[in-house]
Amino acid sequence: xxxxxxxxxxxxxxxxxxxxxxxxxxxxxxxxxxxxxxxxxxxxxxxxxxxxxxxxxxxxxxxxxxxxxxxxxxxxxxxxxxxxxxxxxxxxxxxxxxxxxxxxxxxxxxxxxxxxxxxxxxxxxxxxxxxxxxxxxxxxxxxxxxxxxxxxxxxxxxxxxxxxxxxxxxxxxxxxxxxxxxxxxxxxxxxxxxxxxxxxxxxxxxxxxxxxxxxxxxxxxxxxxxxxxxxxxxxxxxxxxxxxxxxxxxxxxxxxxxxxxxxxxxxxxxxxxxxxxxxxxxxxxxxxxxxxxxxxxxxxxxxxxxxxxxxxxxxxxxxxxxxxxxxxxxxxxxxxxxxxxxxxxxxxxx
Numbered sequence: 001x002x003x004x005x006x007x008x009x010x011x012x013x014x015x016x017x018x019x020x021x022x023x024x025x026x027x028x029x030x031x032x033x034x035x036x037x038x039x040x041x042x043x044x045x046x047x048x049x050x051x052x053x054x055x056x057x058x059x060x061x062x063x064x065x066x067x068x069x070x071x072x073x074x075x076x077x078x079x080x081x082x083x084x085x086x087x088x089x090x091x092x093x094x095x096x097x098x099x100x101x102x103x104x105x106x107x108x109x110x111x112x113x114x115x116x117x118x119x120x121x122x123x124x125x126x127x128x129x130x131x132x133x134x135x136x137x138x139x140x141x142x143x144x145x146x147x148x149x150x151x152x153x154x155x156x157x158x159x160x161x162x163x164x165x166x167x168x169x170x171x172x173x174x175x176x177x178x179x180x181x182x183x184x185x186x187x188x189x190x191x192x193x194x195x196x197x198x199x200x201x202x203x204x205x206x207x208x209x210x211x212x213x214x215x216x217x218x219x220x221x222x223x224x225x226x227x228x229x230x231x232x233x234x235x236x237x238x239x240x241x242x243x244x245x246x247x248x249x250x251x252x253x254x255x256x257x258x259x260x261x262x263x264x265x266x267x268x269x270x271x272x273x274x275x276x277x278x279x280x281x282x283x284x285x286x287x288x289x290x291x292x293x294x295x296x297x298x299x300x301x302x303x304x305x306x307x308x309x310x311x312x313x314x315x316x317x318x319x320x321x322x323x324x325x326x327x328x329x330x331x332x333x334x335x336x337x338x339x340x341x342x343x344x345x346x347x348x349x350x
Contacts, residue, residue, distance in 0.1 A: 003174040003222035004152060006131045012111060020067025020091040023058040030057050034065070039075065042083040066090040073097040079121065079198075123198055129153050143196035144169045155179045155219070164196040167208040170215040174222040181216070190239055209239035226348055230265040237263040260337075267341035274334040278303050281327045288320060298324070303331030 006012060024031045034056070037046050051062040059065070063086045072095065077083050079101035090110035098118040104127040112129065116136045127148045135156040142163045149169030157178040162185065187194040192212065194204045217232035241254040262269050278299060286295025294309055301308030302324045313321055 002218065003154070003172050006111065006133065006152070006154060009131050009152060012131060017067070017091045017111060021069070021093070022067075024067060024069070027058045030055075030059075031068070034068070035070075035073075038070075039073070041077055041081065043081045044085050063087050065092065067092060069093040069095070070097045071095045074100075075102065076100045077102045079103070079123075121197065123200065124148050134158050139163050141197045143198050143200060143202075145196060145200055145202050162193065162197065164193040164202075165204070165212055166196075166202050167205050168211040168215045170212075170219055172222075173215075173219040175216075175219040175225060175228070176223045177225045177228070179220075179223075179225075179228075190235055190242075206243045210236050210244055213239055229348070230345065233265050234262055261341055264341055264344055267338050267345060270334055270338040270341055274303070274331070274338065277327070277330055277334075281323065284320070284323065288316065299327065302327035304335075305332060 007014070033050070034047065045062060047056060047059070048062045050056050051059065066088050068089065069092060075098065077100065081103065082105045083102045084104045084107045086106040087104075088108045088110075089112050090108060091112065092109070093113045094115070094117045096116045098120065099122055100120045101122065102119070103123045103125070105123075106126040107124075107128075109127070109129040109132050112132045114132065114134045114137050117134070118138045118140065119142050120140045122139070122142045124142065124144045125146050125148060129150045130152060132150070132153045133156070134153060135158065137155075137158040138161065139159070140161045140163075142160075144163065144165050146166070149171065150173055152172045153170075153174075155173060155175045157176065159180045159182070161180075161182045163181075163183070181191075183191055183193050186197075189204055189206060190209060190213075192204055192209060196202055213232045213236035217229055217236055220226075220228040220232060237254075238258060241251060241258060245251045245254055257263060260269060260273065261267070281302065282295055282299040284295075285298045286292045289295050289298065289312060294312060297308040298310075298312055300306075301310060305328050313324060316324070
């Protein structure tokens, strides 16, 4: 699976979106009444009494806020309640709004649009975004716990700062080049928060870290942001090596591959190793030949296999002859690996 254009998703219904959004224009008094309750803290079943007494005209049940819009609101909650439990925000639009200490439990944001919305110290539990567009949104010190997340969502110029994910929360999403993940302070596992900022007792499931990075990588890939794709390819393999790979031998091979070539996405590591080995061999050959120029040409001839000063081999001992052969093998192998990795990196950006 991969990201699909939101208006092409099978569940998307333009007529339903229009109906849900326009119904609030015909019931401005009801909208203001609901908005006043949200400003007062919302809470569990905060619309139940009014709905059961027939005071909320257009809504279909006590959780129905589909198509609702918020504009330029600053909503601060106590952090002790389920402010938006089971609320359906499908087709809703939030603009220039900030939520602080809010709890979204079993809330649904299907085909919602969020622009310049900030979530600070918010808790998302069994909350789900599907086919939503989030532009210039910020999630700061937010906890995504239990089962919830973002499916086929389009993120533009958005940011997750010090957020906690117990497992992967992204599937089939698309990120542009300005989407960022940052974490600092507390215990981190490969840059991921190990525990939530809230008092909720949950920890990062370490074997899930590889999947978190894989799904973030796929979202950047859908947005053709290849520099970030390489970064998260590396983190994905790094997490898999540490938390998922079984057997000491296989893990040791993976660590060696990580150090040597960064799992095929860090060609400069291969080049650095090639230069390091060349310097070692050069110092040896310069020392035994007594001539820096001869040592340089002999080493270069070995690593690049053009045979410069090969006649000097007749004066060398068995150890140095074996070193020359080994240097030639290492040179051919590392040059080939460097070219392959560079091609792998560069061709994926075209």
